[in-house]
Amino acid sequence: MAPRTLFEKVWAAHEVVPETRDTPAVLYIDLHLVHEVTSPQAFSVLRSLGLKVHRPERTLATMDHSTPTRTDQVLGRVPIALDAAARQVKQLEHNARDFGIELFAMRDERRGIVHVISPELGATQPGMTVVCGDSHTSTHGAFGALAFGIGTTEVGHVFATQCLLQRKPRTFAVNVNGTLPPGVTAKDLILGIIGRIGVGGGTGHVLEYRGSTIRALSMEERMTVCNMSIEAGARAGMIAPDATTFAYLEARPRAPQGSAWSAALARWRTLGSDPGARFDESVDLDAATLEPMITYGTNPGMVMPIGAAIPRAGDAAREKALDYMGFRGGESLLGKPINVVFIGSCTNGRIEDLKAAARILKGRAVAPGVQLLIVPGSQAVKRAAEAEGLDEIFKSAGADWRESGCSMCLGMNGDTVPSGHYAVSTSNRNFEGRQGVGARTLLASPLTAAASAVRGRITDPRELM
Amino acid sequence: MSGLKRIESHTVVLAASNVDTDQIIPARFLTTTERTGLGRRLFADWRYGADGAPNADFVLNRPEAAGAQVLVAGRNFGCGSSREHAAWALKDYGFRAVISTEIADIFRSNALKNGLLPITVSEATGGWLVAHPGAAVEIDLERLTLTLPTGPVAFELEPFARHCLLEGTDELGYLLGKMPDIERFEAARSG
Ligand code: SF4
Numbered sequence: 001m002a003p004r005t006l007f008e009k010v011w012a013a014h015e016v017v018p019e020t021r022d023t024p025a026v027l028y029i030d031l032h033l034v035h036e037v038t039s040p041q042a043f044s045v046l047r048s049l050g051l052k053v054h055r056p057e058r059t060l061a062t063m064d065h066s067t068p069t070r071t072d073q074v075l076g077r078v079p080i081a082l083d084a085a086a087r088q089v090k091q092l093e094h095n096a097r098d099f100g101i102e103l104f105a106m107r108d109e110r111r112g113i114v115h116v117i118s119p120e121l122g123a124t125q126p127g128m129t130v131v132c133g134d135s136h137t138s139t140h141g142a143f144g145a146l147a148f149g150i151g152t153t154e155v156g157h158v159f160a161t162q163c164l165l166q167r168k169p170r171t172f173a174v175n176v177n178g179t180l181p182p183g184v185t186a187k188d189l190i191l192g193i194i195g196r197i198g199v200g201g202g203t204g205h206v207l208e209y210r211g212s213t214i215r216a217l218s219m220e221e222r223m224t225v226c227n228m229s230i231e232a233g234a235r236a237g238m239i240a241p242d243a244t245t246f247a248y249l250e251a252r253p254r255a256p257q258g259s260a261w262s263a264a265l266a267r268w269r270t271l272g273s274d275p276g277a278r279f280d281e282s283v284d285l286d287a288a289t290l291e292p293m294i295t296y297g298t299n300p301g302m303v304m305p306i307g308a309a310i311p312r313a314g315d316a317a318r319e320k321a322l323d324y325m326g327f328r329g330g331e332s333l334l335g336k337p338i339n340v341v342f343i344g345s346c347t348n349g350r351i352e353d354l355k356a357a358a359r360i361l362k363g364r365a366v367a368p369g370v371q372l373l374i375v376p377g378s379q380a381v382k383r384a385a386e387a388e389g390l391d392e393i394f395k396s397a398g399a400d401w402r403e404s405g406c407s408m409c410l411g412m413n414g415d416t417v418p419s420g421h422y423a424v425s426t427s428n429r430n431f432e433g434r435q436g437v438g439a440r441t442l443l444a445s446p447l448t449a450a451a452s453a454v455r456g457r458i459t460d461p462r463e464l465m
Numbered sequence: 466m467s468g469l470k471r472i473e474s475h476t477v478v479l480a481a482s483n484v485d486t487d488q489i490i491p492a493r494f495l496t497t498t499e500r501t502g503l504g505r506r507l508f509a510d511w512r513y514g515a516d517g518a519p520n521a522d523f524v525l526n527r528p529e530a531a532g533a534q535v536l537v538a539g540r541n542f543g544c545g546s547s548r549e550h551a552a553w554a555l556k557d558y559g560f561r562a563v564i565s566t567e568i569a570d571i572f573r574s575n576a577l578k579n580g581l582l583p584i585t586v587s588e589a590t591g592g593w594l595v596a597h598p599g600a601a602v603e604i605d606l607e608r609l610t611l612t613l614p615t616g617p618v619a620f621e622l623e624p625f626a627r628h629c630l631l632e633g634t635d636e637l638g639y640l641l642g643k644m645p646d647i648e649r650f651e652a653a654r655s656g
Contacts (some may be wrong), residue, residue: 016646016647017643017646017651018509018642021624022624022625023591023624023625024625024642025645026646026647028647028650028651037495037496037548038547038548040498041498041500041549042497044498045637048639054647063655065492065495066495066496082496084496084497085496087496087498088496088498091498116575133547134547135545135547136572146503149547149571150547150548150558150571150573150574151547151548151552151571151574151578152549152576153549153575153578153579153636154578155638156637157636157640160637160638160640160641161640161643161644161647162647163639163640163647165625165636165639165640167623169570173635199483199541199544200483200540200541200544200567203541203567203569203570204570212618230545233541233544233569233570235570299485299544301483307534309629316480316481317481317482317483317539319473320481345629410487410492410546411492411493412492412493412495412496426491427619429487429545429546430547431484431485431487431488432487432488432633433487433488433491434487434492434508437491437515438509438515
């Protein structure tokens with residue numbers, strides 16, 4: 001057999017019916033993740049057609065997008081402040097019960113952001129196909145799964161048939177070699193990749209991140225990288241499973257146990273791209289040349305090393321973006337005052353991210369007038385952080401420590417950035433209004449975010465390390 | 466969904482590139498549990514000022530935009546969030562086709578499932594359309610042609626999606642018809 005890529009192996013193993021000129025492939029889905037915002041209309045379709053969920057045991061639901069992060073609301077001591085959010089939460093409870101789907105509801109200790117909880121439970125595994133009505137499903141590709149976001153109509157398709165109609169995407173190798181310098185994180189790496197290939201550079205493709213830099217990343221760092229594949233327009237991003245992957249998964253509650261574990265390992269070891277496998281596109285990066293990165297515009301491709309000067313606007317789109325951000329081409333961002341810092345999201349809301357932030361915040365205080373919001377990616381991350389005393393470091397620095405959820409990553413749960421305010425955010429999208437109407441978002445790593453919170457100004461984290 | 470064969474309309478041009486789905490429909494409107502009624506929220510933050518009054522400069526608020534069924538957009542339209550609400554909002558507003566030199570993957574898929582035709586054109590055609598807002602165009606889905614006042618150009622569309630749009634059938638029916646294959650596949654894997 002001709003050498004195959006990781007993607008081609010996973011795709012082939014899930015083709016129920018291969019594609020033809022006239023019809024797309026019928027692709028089998030191993031794991032379907034569900035949340036409250038993109039599922040209600042899909043459940044309605046099932047009801048109106050009298051259909052059941054074909055494989056409820058392959059379906060896992062949580063609440064994260066519209067849920068509040070304030071403890072009193074999560075614990076039910078006071079009602080959820082946003083009516084519409086309360087309705088969506090109720091409706092998901094009702095739908096999960098009616099269709100026999102496992103749900104991590106509001107006060108479940110396993111609840112959290114959908115892309116954080118599935119890996120931490122060991123539900124996401126190498127070689128799987130994973131979908132969710134959410135574009136950051138690409139996160140799960142860190143395990144060597146083919147994982148991608150779908151729309152609500154497709155959520156309905158997976159409910160009813162456990163399958164999707166799909167055309168086979170093309171492949172794109174992202175080769176990264178060398179050692180990341182101190183203070184340069186996985187977030188800076190993926191921002192650097194997006195800056196290089198552009199926000200539409202991956203359209204129609206599945207990225208495979210390869211090379212010595214990628215091999216050296218922890219699972220959490222790999223998730224940060226794969227998470228933002230969609231920000232390059234890619235259908236998905238994948239990393240071949242290896243010893244790091246297996247060590248992370250072993251003994252997680254939903255991972256195979258006993259003899260099933262050894263059988264799974266044997267299978268997973270064969271998944272990596274074969275030597276000589278061909279990719280449709282490729283790009284090479286040298287990790288040693290990377291620096292802490294920050295965005296200056298209104299999409300993640302408008303990004304630069306933190307000490308650089310903002311590129312001078314060359315076209316109308318860039319001009320409009322700089323106008324929205326209140327920046328001028330040619331100026332530096334270092335030292336610019338900020339109002340809000342958000343540490344969290346499915347990009348940077350895991351325990352290693354919180355530890356990185358704590359390294360900077362320990363024994364320091366948030367600058368006067370700056371709001372620092374730290375929101376763990378899941379309740380499990382919250383407990384782990386509290387077990388290590390990170391919450392104490394955060395609180396004594398003056399940060400606001402919350403319950404898990406998407407929070408300020410998108411402005412639909414009560415956590416928003418006020419209009420015109422600058423927010424250094426560890427999330428993944430700096431679109432106009434993403435964090436609140438008129439909000440001005442600067443994407444960066446947890447280190448840069450924490451350092452900027454301490455100084456109250458955009459700060460190179462290496463100055464505080 | 467009724468079959469879609471021809472669209473004749475003048476265009477509305479939104480020339481910006483990388484228009485993401487957060488602009489098409491901001492997240493705070495995603496708390497709906499319905500598919501309908503989102504048209505009035507379409508491009509809400511560009512269309513309305515902070516006081517809720519229409520922003521006269523925004524293209525959809527200009528008199529000549531009234532009744533347009535074809536949106537011409539800059540490169541990489543529909544990038545970002547997978548929210549199908551973006552396609553629902555455009556459709557609910559009255560658009561039946563979106564033309565761009567590049568359309569983001571998930572948005573394209575969502576559009577097709579809602580009878581909103583995503584058409585990718587060459588730089589030359591895209592450039593012409595952007596330079597001629599309000600141009601009268603005709604889209605023929607059977608022949609896969611887009612006719613501009615300067616003449617017809619061909620476009621491509623995934624054959625199965627085209628079939629579904631023309632017939633007004635949906636993909637779920639087709640997938641349900643594959644249930645025997647799906648169950649055989651499941652049995653073979655667990656066996
Ligand atoms: S944290 Fe942000 S990007 Fe991640 S799933 Fe939630 S809203 Fe989407």
